[in-house]
Amino acid sequence: MRIGYGYDVHKLVKNRKLILGGVDIPFKKGLLGHSDADVLIHTIIDAILGALAKGDIGLHFPDEDDNYKDIDSRILLRNTYKIMQVSNYKIGNLDATICAQQPKLQNYIPQMRENLATVTVLSYTRAVNAAFCYFYFFLSRNFTFKQLQSILAESKRTETKVYLTLNTLIKNSELPELLDVLYQVSQTSLSSIIIQDWGVYYLVRKFFPNITLHASTQMAFHNSIGAEFAKRKNFERVIMARELTLEELRIISKKSRIELEIFTHGALCYSFSGMCLFSSFLGGMSANRGQCRQPCRRTFKSEEKEDYFFSLKDNQQIDIVPELMKIGISSLKVEGRMKSAEYVNRVARAYRMVINDPNKLQQAKQLLSFDMGREKTSYFLGGNVSNAITENPFIGIHIGEITKTKGTEFSFTTSEELKQNYRIRIQPQNGMNSKAIKLKKEYGFNEVESGGTASLNFTQESFSKGDKVFLIGAPTEKFRTKFQLDGKRLNLSLPTKKKQNILNKIGSGKQIHFDELFIRINSLRWLRKLYLDKFDQLILNLTKSEWRQFDLRSPFMRKNIHKFIIELPKFIPEDDVSYYRDLCLNLSRQGIKNYMISHISQKLLLPIGIRSSVNENVYTLNDAAIQFLKEDNVALYIYPFEFDYENLVAGKDRNGIVPLYFYPELFHSRMPVKIDKSDSDGYSHFEDRDHSFRKTVRDGITIVIPEIPVSLFQYKDDIHKQGFRRFLIDLSHVKPSQNTFNRLQKRYKYSEAEQPGYGFNYKLGLS
Known part of the structure; x- marks a missing residue:
């Protein structure tokens, strides 16, 4: 056992926060220091380091290092705790005294204790050793x-x-x-x-x-x-x-x-999690509801090659x-x-x-x-994604190929030792319908060393010479598969009256009484092709280079400035946070007051006094989500692109924007891929067995869309009868053309089908 002693003093000054034990305490003065000057945590850090004979806080976190400027001292304590772990010590008892006449601290002590316990006991020790319990609500009751x-x-x-x-x-x-x-x-x-x-x-x-x-x-x-x-x-x-x-x-x-x-x-996953629509597009199996069909593991074909373009x-x-x-x-x-x-x-x-x-x-x-598993990549954290795409999307270690077949018997030379109850997978040369096999004596299997020949008589399937063999399981110990059912008994249902009371408090059936049409563009070239008097608001989703060209000084732009909605991208890397904050501030000073965000946290980038809305990437699949947005002062919201009619009308809300025409971004990814050379509009083209697709890159983000848009104009009157009055025509990824705009505007007006066009999940349903 070792005992450490720590002591720290900081000066109280004006215009500084008073932080003690990770708690922000309201007071007229705060503690002066390079970090957040949390004297309580600094004392504990010195005590730990002293007990370990590892120096003091100044040695490990020097005040001339800008990395520690205004840093939360709990981070320093967490790092100190890890130093202690490496030395194979743990905290037995911790006692600290704060000497201060003002302010009164009694009410804050419980939170200080909780903060210190969380940092010094619970972080790495328990998080990585945790029992991870996955329960997929409504989808698979595990x-x-x-x-x-x-x-x-x-x-x-x-x-x-x-x-x-x-x-x-x-x-x-x-x-x-x-x-x-x-x-x-x-x-x-x-x-x-x-x-x-x-x-x-x-x-x-x-x-x-x-x-x-x-x-x-x-x-x-x-x-x-x-x-x-x-x-x-x-x-x-x-x-x-x-x-x-x-x-x-x-x-x-x-x-x-x-x-x-x-x-x-x-x-x-190839796409950012929460931004993938590919599986949903292929048949309503939404990755955002745990139903992903793993389209990124498929082969695709371009003019030049056929390959696993997106399999990481x-x-x-x-x-x-x-x-x-x-x-x-x-x-x-x-x-x-x-x-x-x-x-x-x-x-x-x-x-x-x-x-x-x-x-x-x-x-x-x-x-x-x-x-x-598959081959490994350190991905973006490792600083090199050039080799992150795999040629083999399947799990397991490749240990050989079938060298001989006779009826139901086959054999192969293995590069790894094989024992009873190991599991292998046979991958046919055509890439389809692989078969997993547990190695058993009943299949004529005998244990074999690395470099030896394994033989099996597997009557359930026939294989061919050249089929690949993968090792997918090598159990070394048995694990418990059952727990004794001795837990506390729960009340399984919320009382009916209370449940109904909650449901009554969310959602509103109020409707607007006039129609509004929103147009979205992702290129300034569209501005010369549109008649702005034919719709209500224009959503501008531009690249950084086009924002630099965006000029509001002309009479035409000043006249229509009230119609513009500035839309922020789905992914804003840390280096671009300041850029988009400044962009919104500058545009608001020029008179634009409407902004549409792609992530609810982007509200923190917007200046005071503007009108904020959210696009389809902030999911409003239920009335509770919409209620959250309303109480968070969100003005407008676009329903998700993967919506279906049944769920749309099942809710109380009727004030969202219904997308009627759009190219869904099936993949939205930071990971670059090479397919073919791009056409004059910046798109590469490829296909699978049933669909054709396009790939483009905008501000470093790879976007995959179908060649054919989703078009729901023919359902507009039916949706209108259900009380919806706001609609979206999304011209992103559409070649700017006045004729195209006029045709789509006519389809909208008369509720006519635009062909060719997909229905996405509208009638099929979202699983």
Whole structure:
């Protein structure tokens, strides 16, 4: 046992915040210092470092280093705690005294205790060793709440945290059942729920405030304003987008007042999470509702080649774990959905090994070499994405090819040792319908060393010479598959009267009494082709280079300035945050007062006194999400592009903007891909078996759209009869033409079909 003693003094001055134990205490003066000058935490840091004989706070976090300017001292404490972990020590007891006559601190002490306990005990020790429980609401009932209670009882015994994922979008018809689920969650000891839908957020904060919230990566938080917005909305933690660089993450962590979590291992989606419409477009199976058909793993064909254009290697960040700890990341996440227990165990052990002792990196990497995933990439965090696309989208280790077949028998030479109960997968040369096989004696299998020949007699399927063989499972130990059902009994349904009372409070049936038509353009060339008197408002979604050309000084522009809505992009990298804040400020000073944001956190970029709206990327699939936006002073909102008629009319709301014509952005990605040379309009063309597509790049973002637009003009009158009065014609990705505008405007006016055109999910339905 070691004992450390710390002591710290800071001067009280005006115009500084008073921060003690991570709590912002209202007072006329604050503490002067290079960081946030939290003397309580600084004292604890010195005590820990003193006990370890590791110097003092000034040695590790010098006040001449700008990286620590105004930094939250809890980040410094978290980093100090990790130094202690590496030395294999833990805190047994912590006692601190604050000497001050003013202000009175008694009411703030409980929060100080909680802050200190969270930083010094719960972060890495429990987050990575947590029991990850995935519950896909309405979509696949992986376990019951009775089983969940058993897991919670087990977690209490093993001192781990349990998180429940509700990171899916909710339809209007599902709101009553959602309330029952939240009611059940509120009775448990779950550490947190992970959410995607702002409607879920609204219901939790309004009616179940005891539930702790984490923001899913599906919410697409990707910069410091996003992290700040989440903090202001009382999230405990944000799971950041996978597409960030290490430098971006370092800056965000430095600026953030909220816990940050990142994905460090597992499968990667080509599109930003929460922005993919490809699976939904192919048949209503929405990736945003956990139903992804993995179109990025398909082969596509261009004029020059056929390949896996969008299939990414698996994420692996084991090399930078020490750096992630250093910059203050609170939690490392392993993507383990639909993975085996042996995979989760192996990967968690590897990352825990490096967290505890960075010198064991090579040993950990050896463990990960048998995770049975795809090839690995360090992706954007590693600073090089040039080789992130894989030629083999399938999981497993390639161990050989079938060299001989005879009837139902086949054999192959294996590059890895094979034992009973290992699992292999045979991949036919045509790439279709692979088959997984568990190696058993009944198939005539005998254990074989690396370099030996394995033979099987598998009567259920026939294979051919040259078919590839992959090792996909090598169990080394058995895992429990059942828990004793001994958890606390829950009330399963929210009382009917209370449920109805909540549902009555969300959504409004009020309707506007006049029609409004919105036009969106993504090129300034459209301004010369439009008749602005034929519609109500013009949404401008431009690239940075076009914003620099945007000139409001002409009489035509001044006359129509009230019609312009400035739209911000879906992804704003950290380096561009200041650019877009300045852009909005400059345009507002020139008279533009209407702005449309693609992420709700972008409200923090807008100047005071403007009118903010949200586009289809801020999902309004249910009345609760719309209620949240209204109470957050959002003026207008576009319904999601993947909406269906049944859900649209099931809600009370009738004031959103219904998209009638658009090219849905199926992929929206930071990852560059090479297909063919672009045409004169900047598009590359490719296809699969059933559809043709186009790819373009705007401000570094790769966008994939179908060759044929979605057109719902023929349903406009029916939608109008249901009480909807606001409509959108999106001319993004349409070649500027006065004839095209006139034709589409006529289709809108007379509710006529535009051919060719897809119906998307309008009639098919959204799953």
